[in-house]
Amino acid sequence: MANNKSNHKFIQTIKNIWKVEDLRVRIGITLLFVAIYRFGSFVVLPGIDTSALKSFQDTTSEGLMSLLDMFSGGAFSNASIFALGVMPYISASIVIQLLSLAVPYFQKMQREGESGRRKMNQYTRYLTILILLMQAPSYLINLNYQAPGAIIVDYTLFMISSTIVLAAGSMFILWLGERITDKGLGNGISLIIMIGIIARLPESFIQEYSARTVGAAGGGVIALLVEVVLLVVVICAAVALLRGTRRVPVQYAKQSAGGATVSGARQYLPLKVNAANVMPIIFAQAIMFIPIAIMGYTGDNQSTFVQMLSNPSGWLYNLVFALLIILFTYFYTAITINPVQMAEDMKRNNGFIPGVKPGKPTAEYIDTIMSRITLPGSLFLALVAILPVFAGLFGVQQGFASFFGGTSLLILVGVVLDTLQQIESHLMMRHYDGLLSSGRIKGRVG
Secondary structure (H helix, E strand, O other): OHHHHHHHHHHHHHHHHHHOHHHHHHHHHHHHHHHHHHHHOOOEOOOEOHHHOHHHHHHOOOHHHHHHHHHOOOOOOOOEOOOOOOHHHHHHHHHHHHHHHHOHHHHHHHOOOHHHHHHHHHHHHHHHHHHHHHHHHHHHHHHHHHOOOOEOOOHHHHHHHHHHHHHHHHHHHHHHHHHHHHHOOOOHHHHHHHHHHHOOHHHHHHHHHHHHHOOOOHHHHHHHHHHHHHHHHHHHHHHHHHHOEEEEEEEEEEEOOOOOEEEEEEEEEEEEOOOOOOHHHHHHHHHHHHHHHHHHHHOOOOOHHHHHHOOOOOHHHHHHHHHHHHHHHHHHHHHHOOHHHHHHHHHHOOEEOOOOOOOHHHHHHHHHHHHHHHHHHHHHHHHHHHHHHHHHHOOOOHHHHHHHOHHHHHHHHHHHHHHHHHHHHHHHHOOOOOOOOOOOOOOOOO
8 A cells, every 4th residue: 555655656746747847848958968978978089999999998997997987987998088077177176175275365265155156166167177188198198008009090199189179078078067057957067977877887787697697596696686685775874874964953042022132943053974975085095096006106016015005805905995084084074164154153143052152162062063973974984985895705796896885876875865856846846746755855965
């Protein structure tokens, strides 16, 4: 009976989505731009012999290259015009964000509201182009080294033209993301990253299915079913991690008709358990690739310590990786959450936390709460990050194991939550039932 009600609710929600013309158009625009992005991922750079790319694709199946290939949806290993994807833009955004915390000029722009945001976006685009002009030749040189014979035209001409094409391709992806944000369902850049990650899921599942069932008895099918169940459990855990908050009550005072101060409405300040989202994993991964790069440049592959620190499936690598994630979680939370500013905003609006004096004591109280909830959040984030390694120890194929945790799973879950929240908001604005029968969907920002 409950199952029939759930099916009816789902069908009714689809009908409600179709009734809202604006929402229907936004979904159509989003699907169109996503299709354009996926089509471009298979358009190979001019002057490339695709039959010679096999060795290059083999090198992108592990390590840092596999991470870049995952974010680009396979365009990196295909030597596509979209090979560099949106990673240069993400790198530029992180740099500008850090500058806004340390440089007074950028801090002033951040306080200017919409006009300041437009200026910072413009600086981000300029920095993205600069990064692209450095990364594109590096990518092409590595392509020529890993896949000799793949370039079938004049090398100098190919380097110049392909650098321009790669830079233009990444900026075009950025334009698609902005159009999805403005005209589609929103979160354009995140949605493009998610599509690139999820595009690898069918192939990874087929490889895992073949490995478990070909030449195996019924136990292979049972093992595959257990993997799927565990994957669902991990997804639910990731949802809890991204949506988890600690609500702090805030009381607001107001003036009565006689001029006396009386208690007003009580609201709640949501403090996220994982305020840093996936940024600690990204930073930690960048640090962990340093030993591999040093070993590649110096040729020092004899040291046992360096080998252990460069082995992504080894215990030392994952121990250091988890510790770095915990440290970066505290660091990134500290630079993104400002308890002093929050306390000043509450005091300015006649708000206070019951039992805590306004001003500095409020800031110290919020800082204490954040420190307490960040510890379990950082431990949970570290555990989710290293889960693919544990999946690999139990015989799960590397491609499918990457969906058991790490950056890919957290991005998938976070973007899906945000997208569902956008659809829910459009339905609620037009007085239609949302996607859930009780309560609204919470995105990463709650």
